[in-house]
Amino acid sequence: MESYKEIVAIILAVATAFFYLIWFFVPPIRLVWRCLSTQENLPLLNTLKACYDSAWPFNPAMFRRQMRLWLELRLLHPKPCREPKWFLDPRTKRYQLRYDDAAFSHELAEWKRSTRAKFGALKIEDREPVIEVVDVFRLNNESTKDGIKQYLLAVSQLRLALDEQAPFLCSVKIEHGFLLPLNLLAGPMSRFADDWDPIISSYDRMAGRAFSPQQMAIFNLWLLWGASVPICSCDQWGGPVTLQYGFGDENNSVRVRVRDERKEQLLAELRKAVAGRNSGAHPALHVSITGRLWPPGSFFLGEICGAQQELLNPDREAFIIEYEGHSVIGNPASSRLFYTGYVWALFVVGRELKPGMDQVRQEPWLHVIPFFEHGNFVDESCYEMAKLQLVLKVINFVKSSGHLEADPGLAPLRLWYVCALDDSGCGRDIEVVPRGKTIRSILEELLSESEHRPLKKRIITDDRGYGQLLSGCHLSRVVSGLFDTIAEEGGAQAAGRARRGP
Known part of the structure; x- marks a missing residue:
């Protein structure tokens, strides 16, 4: 009888241990396997390596965290690859591909040291390390963005975090970039298949209904190559907002969500930066930034301001950075900085009669027709040049529009100014007002000159009637509405073809 009880006790102990092992240790292993399976057919060796690197100390909670750290480092701080590089051969005077083994060995040693330090911080100090990346190119790399989405999805589905929609375990520090009070409308440079194909496919039928093919083509160009709208002080921007943080160009940017006192502090710092310099460049902070990567679907309605509600659609963004802190990067007084984007102004286009609100x-x-000029935001002389070129483009378009009419008997076209990069158009000031002349004021000055005065009746700059519909505070909804309409019309056409048969 005693031996029977001992056997039962042993079986129960083994079963408990097995359950314990399955419950606490298998989900992290499944996490690594699932994430690696997107890159490898049979990721057995790398999964075993992840388990080996994460095995000590033998603790279920620590094992989970280390396996997540292993994956996050693989995504954002990958092991260097030994690749050939081009070198000029002084003997042959030609470039040749060669391996630089000394440079690779140094890079590999630095990577190993950094990786050990991050695992050590987690194991010994029991704190999540910060993963450093040089700039947003690492985050916006297509394979990295896909890996981030797969990882965040797997963490959520396997319930490896307390939050149902789990963020990254570690914070990410981006070393170099510009923080601007702007909202990128679409950012489809990295979404060619999703955005370009519908726009191209629908262009024929849209151009047939539009004011003119030229108007529709210009609007599509402005939208598809990405434009940013200013963050305004009106109610549409009340509550949490995402600021733009990028490197090189606005289309190579990420969204940084800030709220409450941190939002006010950042906006105040941007205003202070504008007030403290004589430069008329667009407001921007040259900073390194730290935050945690969250899936867009993790935020509830109300946790993003009304003007940016489309960001709650997880199909539009791979991730959003929840702001934690930043450090200003000092620049010599004479240094010139480089961060580019569209300098733009938006108009409603019509003829003798102003287009009605219901129609628009x-x-x-x-x-609507946007005019735009690609320019360097953060260099004053380049920014001023781009604004002047933009205004001249508007004037020349109206001046020469008669040569583009399909029917010469049509009344001359007219433009009604709505908004611009430096003017939300809703009647309220933008949150961070740049120094210098606005795009609208430059346009009004040129129209007052004798050479262009006859065009004042055709370029109306003092009509705010379209502000509540087409201001920068509502343009994200206009963009969403466009893609929804294209999808609905495309579906209706497909259904019609199906009913007609082959």
Whole structure:
């Protein structure tokens, strides 16, 4: 009888241990396997390596955290690859591919040291390390963005974090970039298949209903190559907002979510930076930034301001950075900085009669025309040049528009100014007002000159009637409405073809 009880006790102990092992240790292993399976057919060796690197100390909670750290480092701080590089051969005077083994060995040693230090911080100090990346190119790399989405999805589905929609375990520090009070409307440079194909496919039928093919083409170009709108002080921007943080160009940017006192502190710091310099460049802070990567679907309605509600759609963004802190990067007084984007102004286009609000509200993209100039935001002389070129482009378009009319008997076209990069157009000031002349004021000055005065009746700059519909505070909804309409019309056409048969 005693031996029977001992056997039962042993079986129960083994079963408990097995359950314990399955419950606490298998989900992290499944996490690594799932994430690696997107890159490898049979990721057995790398999964075993992750387990080996994470095995000590033998603690279920620590094992989970180390396995997540292993994956996050693989995504954002990958092991260097030994690759050939081009070198000029002084003997042959030609470039040749060679391996630089000394440079690779140094890079590999630095990577191993950094990786050991991060695992040591987690194991010994029981704190999540910060993962450093040089700039947002690492985060916006297509394979990295796909890996981030797969990882965040797997962490959520395997319930490896307390939050149902789990963020990264570690914070990420981006060493170099510009923080601006702007919102990128679409950012589809990295979404060619998702955004470009619908726009191209629908262009024929849209151009047939639009004011003109030229108007529709210009609007599509402005949208598809990405434009940013200013963050305004009106109610549409109340609550948490995402600021733009990028390197090189606005289309190579990420969204940084800030709220409450941190939002006010950052906006105040941007205003202070504008007030403390004579430069008329667009407001920007040259900073390194630290934050945690969250999936967009983790935020509830109300946790993003009304003007940016499209960010709650996880199909639009791979991740959003929850702001934790930043450090200003000092620059010599004489240094020139480089961060580019569209300098733009938006107009409603019509003829003798002003287009009605109901007409424009129904399909605004058929009635608006944006003019834009690609320029360097953060260098004053380059920014001022881009604004002047933009205004001259508006004037020359109206001046020469008669040569583009399909019917010469049509009344001359007219433009009604709505908003611009430096003016939300809703009637309220933008949160961070740049120094220098606005795009609108430059346009009004040139129209007052004798050479261009006859065009004042055709370029109307003092009409705010479209502000509540087409201001920068509402343009994200206009963009979403365009893609929804294209999808609905495309679906209706497909259904019609199916009913007609082959």
